[in-house]
Amino acid sequence: MIELDQAAYSYGGGELLSDMTLSIAKGSFYFLTGPSGAGKTTLLKMCYADLVPTAGNVRLFGQNLRNMTRDDIATVRRRIGVVHQDCQFLDHLSVLENIALPLVVSGQDKLADRANLKELLAWVGLSKRANALPPELSGGERQRAALARAIILSPDVILADEPTGNVDWDMSQRLLQLLIELNKMGKTILIASHDLGLIRTAKSQVQARVLRIYNRRIQLAGANL
Amino acid sequence: MTSLAVLLRQVFSSDGHRDRVVPPTGYTSILTTATSGIMAFLTVFALALSFAADRLGERWSDALSDSATIRISASAQEQDAQVERVMEILTTTQGVKSARVLSDEEQRMILAPWFGTDLPIERLNIPRVIDVTLNGEDFSAKGLALRLRAEAPAAMLDDHGRWRMPLVKAANRLKVLGWVSMILIVVALVSMITLAARAALSANAQVIRVLRLIGAQDSYIATAFVRRFSVRAFVGAVVGTVFASLVLFLLPSAEDPAGILTGLRIQGVEWLWILVLPLFSMCIGFFATRRAALIVLGELT
Structure with missing residues (x-):
């Protein structure tokens, strides 16, 4: 689904990531770890076509990122749900409208989807906050709303960038359970996180692999995390 | 005709969500509407001047010919x-x-x-x-x-050609002046809408980024802005045209001895041109905004 072939990314004259080769298969569960500034977010951005590698190739659903038009990228992004570190909401729209936005922009805003939307809100525990504006939400609520928006189109892949970075332990466990449930439904999950506790909890419940960015390169971490 | 119908449907069909994805812009929307109204007001007078000069030229040409x-x-x-x-x-x-x-x-x-x-x-x-x-x-x-x-x-x-021809020539020049004025007004309106649309797009760069991240195509994003500017141009032009038409209606007619310009008031089928003005302004708003939007979206990475 997502393939990196000797992909590298340079920024400001220095190489941030180099020689990244990786193949993420359907239904797999990956964690991406590494120290702050190692390039986790950059790698995720290449995985949802927000950045083009400066060397090597990235293929999303078989399409080379270099050959994709803007419309191709839009189409691919409908198959990839992204939970951003800073959530990225439209602050003038309600939580419900923000979550429904992917349906609207892809022209799937039908009544049946509206019913699903209410179910989804209940699933992430935001039924009572549907009409609130994003700035009125707590950190955990924002992350859950971002997760709901990321999965509203039932994407094949879910990428999450530090989804538990701004929430307490209880909320991080709850978010993790939501992601594990999605993986059990067949979704591919890639989470960038340096929360080792979270990774250990996940590994105890699901077959999760851990990738580590070290010295600009990616490596599969051992079992002794 | 079909493409005009498609254009009208795109501008006037209700799409609440698409309208709401771009945050309201407050007083700048009033400025766009007001500018469109003023331009329509001036266009009506330029048209009236052109028609009056045409009538005057014909009258002078026919007189004693x-x-x-x-x-x-x-x-x-x-x-x-x-x-x-x-x-x-x-x-x-x-x-x-x-x-x-x-x-x-x-x-x-x-x-x-x-x-x-x-x-x-x-x-x-x-x-x-x-x-x-x-x-x-x-x-x-x-x-x-x-x-x-x-x-x-x-x-x-x-x-009588000795004095008749210079007058006819002068009337024809007045007519050309009217049309040149209209072209300049259209150019000014296109420039104004393009600038306003570019400013709106730049001010909403973050909104555009979020929309792109969730899979919105550029045509979808552009349409959200296009609709907004087209409607503003249309509403402003309707108000400006109605107001200018009222003023023209109150001017002395050609038959009135006080009509020093032999009647600037628009007559007969000439009113059809006035009716078309708001639609024309809407088309200008549509195409100017669409072009500006696609250029800006191409520039935004």
């Missing part, structure tokens, strides 16, 4: 013979429908503004005037003038 005057200035002894000769020439001149010598009374009336009504015209050797009515395009003023010079040297032909 089917008539000519022959003045015979000769001594008292020769005058009657010259008049008779000229009348003979006129009966054989192609394009002349009729000709008659003005009576003493008619000549007295013509001279009355300068000499009063008591002028003893029968005792003065005043030139005789022949009023010639023309029949169509076969008439050659140059040919008649040459013939008169040869056969009745005291006769002088005046086909």
